[in-house]
Each structure stands twice: as structure tokens, then as C-alpha cells.
Amino acid sequence: MTLPAPLSGVVPPVCTPLTPDGEVDVPSLLRLVDHLVAGGVHGLFLLGSTSEAAYLTDLQRRLVVEAVVGHVGGQLPVLAGAIDMTTPRVLDNVREVTTAGALAVVVTAPFYTRTHPAEIGRHYRRVAAVCPVPVLAYDIPVSVHTKLPAELVLELAADGVLAGLKDSSGDLGGFREVVTGVRGRPDLGGFSVLTGSEVVVDAALALGADGAVPGLANVDPHGYVRLDRLFRAGDRDAARGEQERLCALFRMVGVGDPARMGRNSSAIGAFKAALHLRGVIDCPLTAEPQIPLSAEEVERVGKFLAAAGLL
Template identity: 80%
Template sequence: MNFPTPNGRKWLSGVVPPVCTPLTPDREVDVPSLLRLVDHLVDGGVDGLFVLGSSSEAAFLTDGQRRLVVESVAAHVGGRLPLLAGVIDMTTPRVLDHVAQVTAAGADAVVATAPFYARTHPTEIALHFRRIAAASPVPVVAYDIPSAVHTKLPADLVLELAAEGVLAALKDSSGDLGGFRAVVTGARTHPGITGFSVLTGSELIVDAALALGADGAVPGLANVDPHGYVRVDRLCRAGDWDRARAEQERLCALFGLVGVGDPARMSGSSSGLGAFKAALHLRGVIDCPATAEPQVPLSADEVERVGKHLAAAGLL
């Protein structure tokens, strides 16, 4: 990849937010708000952008909406930063269709989970990623998110595929810190692996992940406060662990906004993604806080609580 890599860092490193997808009140992609959000993230100093991930509500978007997101962001960014695009779907053939679409639209890398709906064996997962890599003209990033696909990517399989050149990076949202450490260590010590990036998908342990040797982070909360996550990353790289920890703790408190939704009437997804979008709306970044159906919108009282989290974090 021909992107700037300051201080010898890998092409995929630092803070790579999973970009929210602003919607209009009638649930179409709000392209002007999307591009303002991209500018908000770039101005915050992020190192890359990941569209069509979980925080992007990719699972709720039509194929046409997915392509519109990639085309719009790719044209706007103009190659200044790596642009990753999710190709998340249930089966290999459907994922390959998405690969063709997003790479034609301008993605610099594709991000895929294990296949889902039916539970899969590691042999099938390996075949899935090998088929994606064979079809993709750009690097392939594995997305480990067992909460969504009901399968944990085994560390030894990730390292095997990295050594083969099938995978260029891993985004780990599994919550398995031991498994994450095994991949970080293996990527550093395996004689057949070069240039493989390992990033945490957690908002809460970015400083800890970087201390373990991770290359960066893909935190959804970075949509709301990109400057904060960039500060954590830069402080860790400078070895200023005390200040990094203090900034991480401020972000941990801010992350409390994802719990504002009443669990008696909505899912954690409705609450969390609704809170991200409410925060972006309150900060003046996007025009409308609508989430994709069938997610449930936050109430006025819940949005007010989001505002209190923002104020406490110094963002309002």
C-alpha cells in the first residue's frame, strides 16, 4: 500500500474508526452528513477509515446503499487514508459479490467475518478466507466478532492464513484478550509473517492493546471523539503511559453513553448505535440521528442523557 507510514509503522495502524452511516428520516443514506463525518474524523487525525462495519449498520443496508457509501467516501477521501470496506455476509458467494462491488467503488482493503447462519468448522472458515483472497484485488482483513457470527476465529488459524499471505490484518472484537495476545505475539515471532497488522475493536482497552504490541484500534466511539483516541494512540507510541491511561479512562467514562437505552424496550445495538448517532447529532456533525430499522430510536430523555455524557467528557 502506498500510504504514509510515519516512524516505520505498518500500512494499517493507529486509529481506524468504523464509520457510522448517517441516515435521513426516511432511512436513506445521508451523503452530505456522511462526508461531514468523514471530515470530522480526518480532522481528528485518524489513520484510516472503515466503512460498512458493525458501527456502520452494514447488516441493515441494501446492496445499493452499501455501494453508495463506499463510492462517496472513496471520492471524498481521494486516497489520503486507507479506506477499508466491509464485505460482511452469510456465505462465501455473497461475500465475493460484495468484494467485487466495494473494490470497484474504490476500497483499498476488504474486511470479512467468518461465514455465518450455519455454524462453521475451521476448515470451512479457512476455505472462505482463501476464496476471498483469491478473488480480491486488495488486501483482506479478518474481522473476529463472535457476538455477531457465533464463531471465534482461532488464533492459530489467523496466523496460518497470515503466513500464507491470505490475510493482511485482523480486527479483533472478540473480547478474548488471551487470544488477541496470541495473535499479536505470533505475528511478531512467526518467521513466515511480515507486515501483518493486529488491531483491537475495543473502545475500553486501547492502551492495554497497544502495550501488548497491537498496531492500532478500530473503536466505534472514535466517531464521537476521534481526537481522544488519536491522543491515546500517540501517547502510547511516545511511551507516555500515565497520560495515555488518563485519556483512556476519560473515554471509558464517555463510553457509558451506549447504555442509555432502556433494555426493556430495545436491544444493545439500538442503544449503542442510537447513542453514537445522537452524540454526532448533538455535536452538529450529522443532520439526523436515525438508525436503520428495525432498531428502536432513543427517547428524548435518553438523548438528554447522551448529552450529559458528552458534557462530562468536555465535548459539548
């Protein structure tokens, strides 16, 4: 299998189920993959933010990719994050995930210190020069402290460095600039533009996005696939209605008490609690040092699922 150009549809950033002692729970991971495949998704993105990649060891990261690639057997394209602080460390990750079978890698700008656009450009060019598979940029300024400039993304796309963009910046104006720039260039017709937002997928598609990488699709893949299908069929009113249902479900990410945990603990904890309540994974544990949801918070997740017709 090769990566579609452009990649389109719903490509969930797959959660990484853990055992009670913090190891990768491979049987639960494969059940989750089966759940997503049954939901009709169009690809799988491993080792992103929703996958808790930043909290996993190098061995755990490789195990995730090997297990999923071996399980799906070419049914769907599998992308993997090669996300780390510096170019040399990203190159190490690229080698590991591509050896494990990933069809494309997803790479952020370098982080820890703020980087200049010229440094970001050098980073992506160095990665693409040695990477045996397509490279997609991952724009997530909340985590890497740097917003990818639209003009840089388009320059790297035109030079064949980048094959696509996953935009989790929340900047619809910047996203539109990339989409418009790509659509105005016939030679960039294979460049994939994907939104990482759960709550504006219909708006992103209306702007010309190729697809979405929503973390909530772990919980409700059928809903996002239905939204994508309705929009492409031209039924925008029905697509908007489905988006609004998913927006209501997405409010589960706020169940965690902000006085004792961060938003990431709450959001990933809610996704995993929902998957546990739905019988997909065995344990809702999040990786250290994230704080687990309380029993009362898990109960609130269950109410969101019930309201959405998922429990």
C-alpha cells in the first residue's frame, strides 16, 4: 500500500491503551483499531498527541507501530508521529517508525526553545532528505510554542519537502491560507490538508480541507465518518447537525477538575474512560505524570456517551 495523494477522510489519532502498570496494552490497542476500522475510517495516525506519544518510551513507540501495522495488514494507511525536540532525535524516530512499517511520518517543528522559520525549514528539509516515506507537517503551537507560517508550509510543499499538513493550531484563517495556496497550485494537487479539530470539521471541509484527524473519533468513529460522508454528498445541513452532536459529545474533555489536573489529563482521560465504558479497552489509565479522572468524573463521561446514544 502507498499513501493516497492527497490523503482524505477521517484519520483518527489513535489512543494508546495502557495496562495498570503503564505498559502498552497491545490486545486493547488492536481492539481499538478494529473499532475504528469497523467505523469506516480512512487511515490511522499513531504516536500523535492523543496517542500520548510524548509520554511513551522509544520501545513503546515502536511497539505501537509494529503491532498496528501487523494487525491492519495493509487495509488502511498507517501514519506515525516522529515527534521530538531536535532534528537528530526526529531522525532517530523516523528510522524506527518507518522500519516498523509506517507509510508516512508526521513531524512537528523542533521544540523546547522557540525556533525561527528558517530553522524550521532546515529541520523539515533535513528530515525529508533521508525519510523513505512522505513527511507531513504537524502544526500544534500549544505544544511546540511555534506556529508554522502558511508561507513556509506552501514553500516546503512546492519544493516537494512536505506531502501534507495536520493543522491543530486553531487558526482557521491560517488554515484557509494554506488551503487556498494549495488549491491555487495545480502542481500541489497531491498535498493533503487535514484539520486536527474535533469541533469545526464541517467548516474545515467547507474551506477545502481534505479531511480530519479528530481525537474524538476514537470514541465515535461512525459519527465523524458520517459527517464526512454527508458533507461530500452535498447535504451540508445534515453534516452540520452531525457536527453539532459531536460538539456536544466533545464537551466530555472538560470533566476533569482544573484545580487538580491539566486540560490534557482531562481530555485524554475522558477519551480513555469513554473507550473503557464502551468496552473497547481494558483500562483507562493515562501515562505519567498525567492525573487520572475520579470515579465521579468518569460517571460524567458516561452521561455524555448516553446523551450521544453511545452507551
